[in-house]
Amino acid sequence: MVVADEEEKQRLDLYLSGYLPDLSRSRIQQLIQEGAVRIDGGAVKPSYRVRAGDCVAVEIPKAHFPLELQAESIPLSVAYEDGHLLVVDKAAGMVVHPAPGSWSGTLVHALLAHCDDLSGINGVLRPGIVHRLDRNTSGLLVVAKSDAAHRHLAAQLESRTVSRGYTTLVWGRVEESGAIDAPIGRSARDRKKMGVRADGRRAVTHYAVGEEFAFLTQLDLRLETGRTHQIRVHLQHLGHPVFGDPDYSGRSLVRGVAQQHRRRAEELLALIPRQALHARHLGFVHPITGERIELESPLPENMTRLFEAARRP
Numbered sequence: 001m002v003v004a005d006e007e008e009k010q011r012l013d014l015y016l017s018g019y020l021p022d023l024s025r026s027r028i029q030q031l032i033q034e035g036a037v038r039i040d041g042g043a044v045k046p047s048y049r050v051r052a053g054d055c056v057a058v059e060i061p062k063a064h065f066p067l068e069l070q071a072e073s074i075p076l077s078v079a080y081e082d083g084h085l086l087v088v089d090k091a092a093g094m095v096v097h098p099a100p101g102s103w104s105g106t107l108v109h110a111l112l113a114h115c116d117d118l119s120g121i122n123g124v125l126r127p128g129i130v131h132r133l134d135r136n137t138s139g140l141l142v143v144a145k146s147d148a149a150h151r152h153l154a155a156q157l158e159s160r161t162v163s164r165g166y167t168t169l170v171w172g173r174v175e176e177s178g179a180i181d182a183p184i185g186r187s188a189r190d191r192k193k194m195g196v197r198a199d200g201r202r203a204v205t206h207y208a209v210g211e212e213f214a215f216l217t218q219l220d221l222r223l224e225t226g227r228t229h230q231i232r233v234h235l236q237h238l239g240h241p242v243f244g245d246p247d248y249s250g251r252s253l254v255r256g257v258a259q260q261h262r263r264r265a266e267e268l269l270a271l272i273p274r275q276a277l278h279a280r281h282l283g284f285v286h287p288i289t290g291e292r293i294e295l296e297s298p299l300p301e302n303m304t305r306l307f308e309a310a311r312r313p
Contacts, residue, residue, distance in 0.1 A: 003054040013046040017186045071112035084149045092138040097126045119150035139279025152287030165281030166221040170240040174217040177208040180234040184227040194229040203227040205234045215257045245275035
C-alpha cells in the first residue's frame with residue numbers, strides 16, 4: 001500500500017484499520033509491535049504517523065490463515081474478460097476474499113478455478129483483487145490477471161478516473177440530488193462498522209434522485225472516493241439509510257413511517273434480506289489497450305421484485 005496525500009499524518013494503526021477491516025485495532029497494533037508491518041522496509045511503532053508516499057507492507061503470520069487457497073468450482077457471472085483482466089457481476093452473499101469466518105466459498109476461490117493467472121500484488125489471500133464490494137452488495141467488480149494490469153487499474157482508482165455507479169432504494173423521500181462530503185473512519189463502538197468521524201478519511205458520494213414512492217426513494221449514486229461501507233454510512237448520515245441494510249439502520253425504521261405504511265414496509269423488507277444496493281456501472285481505461293471500457297449490470301432479481309412491489313398501489 002502507498003500512502004496518499006489525503007491520508008498523511010494518520011497513526012499507522014488507524015491507517016491500517018481502513019485497509020484491514022477484518023482485524024481489530026489491537027490485533028493490528030500487535031502485528032506492528034511484532035515487526036510484521038514495515039514502512040519502506042523498516043519496522044515502526046503503532047503511533048508512527050504515515051507520510052504521503054510511504055510504502056506500507058503487512059505480513060500476517062501464516063498461522064492465521066490457510067497455507068494455500070484451494071480453487072473451488074463456484075459459478076461466476078462474467079461481464080467482460082480478456083487475457084489481462086475480467087469483470088465479475090458478483091452475486092449478493094459472496095465474500096470477495098478469504099478472511100476470518102470466510103475461509104471458503106469466496107470470489108477468490110471461484111477465480112482460482114476460473115483463471116490460470118491472477119495478479120499477485122495483494123498477496124496470497126487477495127490474488128487479482130483490485131477493489132471490493134461488501135458481501136451483500138451485488139454488481140460489477142474488476143479483477144486483474146497480471147501485475148501490470150493491477151498497477152494500472154489501482155492507479156486509476158487512486159486518480160479517481162474509474163467511474164462507479166450504484167442504484168439503491170433508501171428510506172424516506174429525498175427532496176433533491178446532491179453530494180455527501182463527510183470523512184469516514186472505524187466506529188469506536190463497533191470495530192466491524194464504519195462511521196462519519198472528524199478524524200476519518202475524506203469520502204465523497206454523489207447522488208441523484210430517481211423514482212419516488214410513498215416512503216422510499218430510488219437513488220443513483222456515483223463514488224468519488226471508495227471507503228469501506230461508504231455508501232451505506234453516508235446515506236445513514238444523510239438520514240436516509242439503505243433499505244434493508246442490517247448494519248446501518250436499514251431494517252429498523254418501520255416504526256418511523258406513517259401508520260398506514262408500516263405493514264407495507266414490513267412486506268417489502270421481507271422481499272430482500274440484505275441492503276438494496278447494486279453496483280450497476282463500471283467504467284475504466286483498459287490497462288493494456290487504452291480502450292475505455294464501460295459496463296452495465298441489470299438489477300438482480302430480488303431488487304427487481306422489490307421495485308415492482310414498491311410501485312404497486
